Amino acid sequence: GESVGLHLPTLSVQEGDNSIINCAYSNSASDYFIWYKQESGKGPQFIIDIRSNMDKRQGQRVTVLLNKTVKHLSLQIAATQPGDSAVYFCAENGKDTGRRALTFGSGTRLQVQP
Amino acid sequence: DTEVTQTPKHLVMGMTNKKSLKCEQHMGHRAMYWYKQKAKKPPELMFVYSYEKLSINESVPSRFSPECPNSSLLNLHLHALQPEDSALYLCASSQPTVLEQFFGPGTRLTVL
Numbered sequence: 020g021e022s023v024g025l026h027l028p029t030l031s032v033q034e035g036d037n038s039i040i041n042c043a044y045s046n047s048a049s050d051y052f053i054w055y056k057q058e059s060g061k062g063p064q065f066i067i068d069i070r071s072n073m074d075k076r077q078g079q080r081v082t083v084l085l086n087k088t089v090k091h092l093s094l095q096i097a098a099t100q101p102g103d104s105a106v107y108f109c110a111e112n113g114k115d116t117g118r119r120a121l122t123f124g125s126g127t128r129l130q131v132q133p
Numbered sequence: 134d135t136e137v138t139q140t141p142k143h144l145v146m147g148m149t150n151k152k153s154l155k156c157e158q159h160m161g162h163r164a165m166y167w168y169k170q171k172a173k174k175p176p177e178l179m180f181v182y183s184y185e186k187l188s189i190n191e192s193v194p195s196r197f198s199p200e201c202p203n204s205s206l207l208n209l210h211l212h213a214l215q216p217e218d219s220a221l222y223l224c225a226s227s228q229p230t231v232l233e234q235f236f237g238p239g240t241r242l243t244v245l
Binding site for chain 1: 137166173175178181223233234235236237238239
């Protein structure tokens with residue numbers, strides 16, 4: 020069936036480096052994508068979103084890139100800080116399912132080494 | 134107020150108990166959601182309420198019973214749960230026409 024998946028379950032980076040978290044999606048009808056950050060013991064926190072009519076969107080220290088040709092989404096975090104350590108989920112809307120609901124990918128744990 | 138609150142933070146219950154999880158938001162959102170999250174897994178959608186009416190039930194067992202008494206409140210009534218139902222239960226809200234959902238901190242449920 021359709022799914023949203025991530026390439027790497029754990030990513031370890033040095034403080035100050037840039038981080039790139041990848042996500043592959045298979046539902047070509049999805050037109051909305053969102054990244055959430057979940058710290059231990061907390062609920063998911065919105066980071067950034069992007070619609071399918073865009074290739075790139077920037078926020079504060081974060082950039083999301085969308086490649087619809089290969090159905091790939093990435094989250095770039097500039098100058099990674101210890102506070103960025105968390106699990107990151109991508110999610111997509113599965114537009115053709117007729118439901119207004121998000122489907123989450125399996126998550127990537129980002130570990131920032133001081 | 135831009136947050137979703139959930140009570141209790143932690144809940145331990147036996148398989149014969151009846152308990153309820155509560156969720157509240159005051160952002161004027163008219164869509165509210167329940168998710169279940171097992172350890173090291175993504176949130177899994179359980180129920181969606183839109184304008185206080187149940188719009189999605191993801192084939193959730195009847196031992197979970199949602200209720201949306203008004204536009205700010207969402208409850209999840211629990212009865213005769215199984216140990217495998219132990220998980221983090223997350224509530225979220227959004228505007229019905231917007232997909233960005235705001236999540237609460239969750240209730241950590243343990244079923245003995």
